[in-house]
Amino acid sequence: MAKKEPKTDLWVADQLKDCGIRFDAQGSDVKEIDEALKTASKRGTGRVGYPEYTAVIGDFVIVIEDKASIDRQIKMTDSGILDTSVNAVMDYAVNGAYFYAKHIAQHTPFKKVFAIGVSGDEKHHVITPVWVDDREGYKMLPDIESFISFSKQNIGEYYTRYVLNEATDVEKTTEQILKDAAQLHEYLRTYGTLKDQDKPLVVAGILLALDEIEFGGFSLGSLTGDQVDGNRDGDKLMNAIRTRLTRSNVGPDAKKDKLLAEFSILQTSFRLNEVNDTLAKTPLKFYTEFLYEHVFRNIKYQKTSEDFIGRFYGEFMSYSGGDGQTLGIILTPRHICDLMCDLVDVQPNDTVLDPTCGTAGFLIAAMHRMLTAADTDAQKRNIKKKQLHGYELQSNMFAVAAANMILRKDGNSNLECCDFLKMNPAQVQLKGATVGLMRDRIPCRIVATARLRVVETLVFQRFAWCIRGR
Known part of the structure; x- marks a missing residue:
């Protein structure tokens, strides 16, 4: 049967090249790994078996398997562990990569091995890394956007942060x-x-x-x-x-x-x-x-x-x-943002709106809570793309808020630079917001009018309004 993943193979190869990762396809130029793969058949026959790609980066080995369909990314058992049956290893990217990675860890001197399953294409894809030891243990790691974490410059830091769970430099x-x-x-x-x-x-x-x-x-x-x-x-x-x-x-x-x-x-x-x-x-x-x-490298990896x-x-x-405050800026501390999200019990299926979002502190807190509770990658993508909305009147604050969200891979950053108080209520309601989060950043003389406007404009299932002391 013809292989269904040629486009995915080529896309993965291009991504590895872009990140400066030297790799081998369908085997390995490293003698120990190549010898081990001669007995790595997925069917368990003891015959030859080759992953899509392998790469040796310092002390680390990465093993990559890919599938064209995102539905073939990973299969877990009913107990919530990685399925290692022959069918799962054959048909799913992460399971196949794990099989080869474990074989390499058990049959070569290389003991620091990452299995990486990839599915989809350039526009829609999932990349899931797994840390593998030479016994039967493994550690599922967060999905990644690209292979840059596994470049020669970054892989040591990635290992320290995500495998050892230690603070890096x-x-x-x-x-x-x-x-x-x-x-x-x-x-x-x-x-x-x-x-x-x-x-x-x-x-x-x-x-x-x-x-x-x-x-x-x-x-x-x-x-x-x-x-x-x-x-x-x-x-x-x-x-x-x-x-x-x-x-x-x-x-x-x-x-x-x-x-x-x-x-x-x-x-x-x-x-x-x-x-x-x-x-x-x-x-x-x-x-x-x-x-x-x-700053940047901290924000980049910070969850x-x-x-x-x-x-x-x-x-x-x-x-x-x-x-x-002389510039109309009142920043909400993180613990207050988290508290407001707790009070209204923000859930992964909610759509959140902040009518006066400032630098997007409430939206970031809501996104963090929603992503933590989300069950699937598809749900996480939907949260970032469709379920977070904000308005901000001041253009400079709007730009900072948009950057803040984009840096957290929120998709298309659903923020608008406009005066919420002048919006058409029917147009705002089209967003389908179920949760409202807002801090009183409005001058005192129009606070009462603003609050009435919120009540008239939106019918939230749950709403939290943080009022600053005067």
Whole structure:
């Protein structure tokens, strides 16, 4: 019978190449592994059996099996353990990869082995890694978006974080991140002479650009301080941001244009793009390197409801001589966001709306809770794509919120920059929100009107309104 996965095979191979992972197809150039595979038949006959791909990366081995249909990603037994029957090993990607990985771990000197099952295609796919030991043990690991975690530069950190469950050198507490924020605030003031409202936009924009590294759409080395129009550091960052928004399916075009307009200070600021004599590089490159080392890698791997960009925002405002309220900014602490989600008992099948979302703290807390309780990958994808909605009046806050959600792979980021109080109630109701989360960030003189408007506009099953003290 002809193999049904040629397109999936080619897509996986391309992804491995993009991540700089050297691999072998249908066997291995490593003698010990190749010898072991000569007795690795999935049918248990003791004859030859070859996985789709193998790769040796330092002390680690990764074994990949793929299937064309997402329905063939993984099969568990009724007891909730990985099915190791012949049919399951033959027909499912994760089960097949686990079979080969265990065989390699048991019959070669390599004891640090990852089995990776892949199904689907370029547009719709699932990638599930499993840690395998040389006995009968294994550890299911979170699904991943790409193979970048298994590159030579990242695999050690990935192993430490997800297999050993230990903090890595780049994993920090919120307290440490806030210390970094204080330092970055000083750098932004000293080298960029930025206005308070522009600082978080610079941070959010750079983080979006950094998120393109894993796709090959941006690199730190590309920031050279070139002063030719169209090739300046700010131009390169904006190109990466534009690509990141497209990759996240941010639309319609008017929304994308609004976000790009907010981040355009990266291009328009002469000071940010000029090579600084003290730094011997542009402030933009200096900020980008700082954010990559001190913040980005933490946010990238962090599975928490903490609103890191929001915390940055608050820290910037506090160092500017206030708590941000002069700019209409009142940031909700994480524990309050989590409490509100607990009070209304947010569930994976809910649709959540925050009419005044700020930096999206409530939505991030809700998303974290929903994803943790979700049963299937399809349900998780639906949560990110369709079940989180927010409105924000201030365009700079809207841009920070959108970046905050996109960095957490929320799909198309269902946020709108508009005045909720002026929305057509019927149009808002089309979102089908079952849970409302809101903090009183509205000036006192119109609070009563705003609350009445919420009641008139939406009929939530459950609603939590956090009112700040006066």
